[in-house]
Amino acid sequence: MCLAIPMTITRFEGNYAIATANGVETTVNYAMMPDLKENDKVLVHAGFVIEKLDEEQAREIEETWKEYYEVMEKEEKKNMPV
Amino acid sequence: MNRELVKKLAELLKNRKLKKELRIMEVCGTHTAEFFKTGVKDLFPEGLSLIDGPGCPVCVTPNAFLDLAITIARDYNLIVATFGDMIKVPSSYSSLAKEKAQGMDIRIVYSPLDAVKLAKDNPGREVVFLSVGFETTAPSEAIAILEAEKQGIKNFSLLSCNKLTPPAVEALINADEVKIDGFIIPGHVSAIIGRKPWDFIADKYGKPGVITGFEASDLITGVLSLIDLLEKDEKTIKNEYRIVVRENGNEHAGKIIDQVFDVTSSVWRGIGELPGSGLKIKEQYSQYDAERKFPATPPPVKEHPGCRCGDLLRGLITPPECPLFDKVCTPENAVGPCMVSSEGPCSAYYKYWRR
Amino acid sequence: MTKKILPGHGSGGKLMNDMIAGMIKEILGRDSIQIDDSAVLDIEADKIAFTTDSYTVTPIFFPGGDIGKLAINGTVNDLAVMGATPKYLSCALILEEGFGFDEFEKILISMKESADSADIKIVTGDTKVVPNGKGDGIYINTSGIGVFKKPLQRKQIEKGDKIILSGTAGDHGITIMSLRNNLNFSSALKSDCAPLNRMIESVIEKFPGSIKFMRDATRGGVASVMNEITTGMPFSVKLIEEDIPVSDEVKGICGILGLDPLYVANEGKIVIIADSASAEGITADLKKSEYGRNAAIIGEIDSVYPGKVYVETFIGGKRLLPLLVEEQLPRIC
Numbered sequence: 001m002c003l004a005i006p007m008t009i010t011r012f013e014g015n016y017a018i019a020t021a022n023g024v025e026t027t028v029n030y031a032m033m034p035d036l037k038e039n040d041k042v043l044v045h046a047g048f049v050i051e052k053l054d055e056e057q058a059r060e061i062e063e064t065w066k067e068y069y070e071v072m073e074k075e076e077k078k079n080m081p082v
Numbered sequence: 083m084n085r086e087l088v089k090k091l092a093e094l095l096k097n098r099k100l101k102k103e104l105r106i107m108e109v110c111g112t113h114t115a116e117f118f119k120t121g122v123k124d125l126f127p128e129g130l131s132l133i134d135g136p137g138c139p140v141c142v143t144p145n146a147f148l149d150l151a152i153t154i155a156r157d158y159n160l161i162v163a164t165f166g167d168m169i170k171v172p173s174s175y176s177s178l179a180k181e182k183a184q185g186m187d188i189r190i191v192y193s194p195l196d197a198v199k200l201a202k203d204n205p206g207r208e209v210v211f212l213s214v215g216f217e218t219t220a221p222s223e224a225i226a227i228l229e230a231e232k233q234g235i236k237n238f239s240l241l242s243c244n245k246l247t248p249p250a251v252e253a254l255i256n257a258d259e260v261k262i263d264g265f266i267i268p269g270h271v272s273a274i275i276g277r278k279p280w281d282f283i284a285d286k287y288g289k290p291g292v293i294t295g296f297e298a299s300d301l302i303t304g305v306l307s308l309i310d311l312l313e314k315d316e317k318t319i320k321n322e323y324r325i326v327v328r329e330n331g332n333e334h335a336g337k338i339i340d341q342v343f344d345v346t347s348s349v350w351r352g353i354g355e356l357p358g359s360g361l362k363i364k365e366q367y368s369q370y371d372a373e374r375k376f377p378a379t380p381p382p383v384k385e386h387p388g389c390r391c392g393d394l395l396r397g398l399i400t401p402p403e404c405p406l407f408d409k410v411c412t413p414e415n416a417v418g419p420c421m422v423s424s425e426g427p428c429s430a431y432y433k434y435w436r437r
Numbered sequence: 438m439t440k441k442i443l444p445g446h447g448s449g450g451k452l453m454n455d456m457i458a459g460m461i462k463e464i465l466g467r468d469s470i471q472i473d474d475s476a477v478l479d480i481e482a483d484k485i486a487f488t489t490d491s492y493t494v495t496p497i498f499f500p501g502g503d504i505g506k507l508a509i510n511g512t513v514n515d516l517a518v519m520g521a522t523p524k525y526l527s528c529a530l531i532l533e534e535g536f537g538f539d540e541f542e543k544i545l546i547s548m549k550e551s552a553d554s555a556d557i558k559i560v561t562g563d564t565k566v567v568p569n570g571k572g573d574g575i576y577i578n579t580s581g582i583g584v585f586k587k588p589l590q591r592k593q594i595e596k597g598d599k600i601i602l603s604g605t606a607g608d609h610g611i612t613i614m615s616l617r618n619n620l621n622f623s624s625a626l627k628s629d630c631a632p633l634n635r636m637i638e639s640v641i642e643k644f645p646g647s648i649k650f651m652r653d654a655t656r657g658g659v660a661s662v663m664n665e666i667t668t669g670m671p672f673s674v675k676l677i678e679e680d681i682p683v684s685d686e687v688k689g690i691c692g693i694l695g696l697d698p699l700y701v702a703n704e705g706k707i708v709i710i711a712d713s714a715s716a717e718g719i720t721a722d723l724k725k726s727e728y729g730r731n732a733a734i735i736g737e738i739d740s741v742y743p744g745k746v747y748v749e750t751f752i753g754g755k756r757l758l759p760l761l762v763e764e765q766l767p768r769i770c
Contacts, residue, residue, distance in 0.1 A: 002110060002270035002296075003296075021689045023684075023689060024689035027621055031225050031338065032222075034334060045219070045222070046165075046222050047192060047194075048225070051328075051332055054325050062083050062087065068091075069087065089751070120750055121753065124754035124755050125752065167766075192693075434756040435756075
């Protein structure tokens with residue numbers, strides 16, 4: 001029961017924010033994440049913003065796994081019989 | 083994550099040679115479903131097995147809760163608002179789907195706030211929202227109560243069966259009925275509570291865990307990371323979902339939960355009553371508590387004698403090991419909730435894995 | 438006050454006759470509707486195709502169409518996928534007391550436009566009125582007759598055959614679902630409701646011996662059509678998830694509501710199974726039609742899981758895609 005999807009905040013209307021993803025707009029409640037700004041990337045669950053997405057972390061994680069792959073690939077090659 | 087990189091990491095997982103057999107548990111039901119749906123489970127190397135945990139809120143909700151909901155709805159002729167997930171779940175004698183066919187006013191909502199709006203739009207009728215879910219959903223349900231209070235809506239209430247996940251994980255470890263080497267920890271529960279509340283798994287019980295998200299990339303990196311921790315014997319809780327999960331979680335959300343709910347003991351299907359594993363509506367908000375507002379006496383709870391959902395939720399068996407699976411118990415005629423919940427292990431095996 | 442349907446409009450009396458003569462016939466075609474108890478048709482063919490379908494939809498009007506357009510195109514497409522050329526339609530209307538004449542008129546105009554654009558004639562019909570509260574405004578039944586220009590030949594499906602989808606999956610069902618349930622989504626998404634007969638005739642003419650199966654993927658979506666052909670067969674259907682066209686909006690809404698677009702209804706999409714040598718050519722031909730712009734080869738016939746349909750995900754994992762027991766519900770799990 002924990003389906004949540006990434007969306008982008010486009011504007012604010014009263015107590016609600018308008019979020020968009022894949023060309024679909026919807027109204028979201030952001031009482032759990034009050035310091036939101038336009039263009040923030042967020043995670044939406046059941047019509048609520050539950051967290052902000054940290055794009056810096058996203059890049060860092062991707063970089064780490066890229067290096068991980070390169071290291072593992074080298075090791076695999078090393079272990080392969082010539 | 084770049085798709086090409088994900089494909090390469092998928093290859094790594096598929097070709098990984100394990101030093102010994104490993105049994106890992108995914109605690110969260112959404113993970114259960116996504117492991118199948120994304121095809122990541124299909125790539126598991128030999129010797130790696132996935133044990134489905136107690137993390138599907140619909141599945142761990144005991145019959146008594148739905149029995150009470152149905153009794154209240156009948157006795158007080160009110161509108162029941164629920165997430166679509168609950169509709170087909172069998173209760174002791176019925177289900178919401180069966181009640182709806184017989185005329186009970188049941189509305190599917192996407193958000194707890196839709197239920198508040200329903201109450202506002204139907205001022206002459208009482209609306210009860212079935213509040214089922216873990217930490218991910220609890221703040222939304224608390225906000226629904228706060229919103230009803232703010233707008234002066236008096237015909238809205240919540241029937242709470244909200245549960246907290248770490249105590250259930252600890253109970254499973256303590257019961258020691260099944261060997262679990264490490265845990266894939268729920269990403270969206272952790273978005274609310276943070277990484278820290280899971281440290282007990284490593285510090286107290288010496289087992290590693292990895293918090294991860296729900297896309298194919300998250301599942302692959304989560305599993306690779308857990309294998310590495312296990313093989314290097316690192317007893318720690320690693321956060322591979324740092325995009326979303328902070329050390330202390332979403333503190334605003336935590337405060338909202340604390341404002342509306344008190345921690346209480348709660349009954350989990352298959353596991354039993356666990357102290358500190360549930361949420362009940364605070365005295366101050368009792369006018370929004372359906373249990374207090376609509377006293378009712380449901381009929382005695384009846385469990386199907388052959389149903390092994392309980393054993394399944396404790397990780398003791400896999401769905402095909404249940405004698406009812408795909409024989410007596412199918413999605414058309416489900417005996418237990420694990421077959422109808424979209425994230426129930428039986429539903430996932432039935433749908434994706436009868437090959 | 439706007440004019441409403443009254444019980445008398447289905448009574449067989451003057452009110453009904455005036456409505457039929459002054460409105461229904463006027464709009465649907467004075468030249469084509471025959472006034473006798475049956476229509477008499479000229480047909481030159483050894484074999485005809487004959488089909489019927491009833492249409493109920495809430496809401497009655499939706500982006501991309503309405504119940505009238507749906508009722509014409511649905512039946513036209515059912516004839517066309519059999520290889521027949523749609524010729525004649527019947528049209529039975531069940532109206533609810535209190536239904537607005539304005540809306541009724543819009544639906545009739547939409548039926549006429551759809552029939553014209555599919556080159557099919559509405560030749561006979563019926564009108565009934567049910568009491569207030571006993572219907573959703575309007576239900577429509579249409580039956581259709583199509584003729585075969587050439588006898589239909591379809592070879593057996595075998596390993597290696599390709600599966601072609603004529604465009605994006607799930608547009609109609611998701612359009613309708615996002616209007617229901619107070620989901621407050623807004624997007625540019627429209628129903629794909631369309632007459633596919635010309636597009637279909639073109640591929641059948643150009644690739645006569647290559648098409649082994651064709652079906653419009655309506656209720657139950659692409660997944661249900663695929664299951665229909667594999668059940669009990671010695672082969673399996675493999676769908677390649679990455680190659681299945683799905684619009685951004687459908688992806689977005691399916692993501693939010695936890696739905697699988699492969700199970701969602703379409704009203705303007707066909708699935709074709711063809712021999713592998715012609716599959717590229719058929720796809721290219723479909724792409725020339727305005728209703729087939731996004732056509733793609735989405736999978737093939739193999740024997741990995743005989744009798745079953747499965748999906749290969751982009752990371753190379755497999756999962757089965759069985760028939761669903763009932764319609765998917767929006768969920769948060």
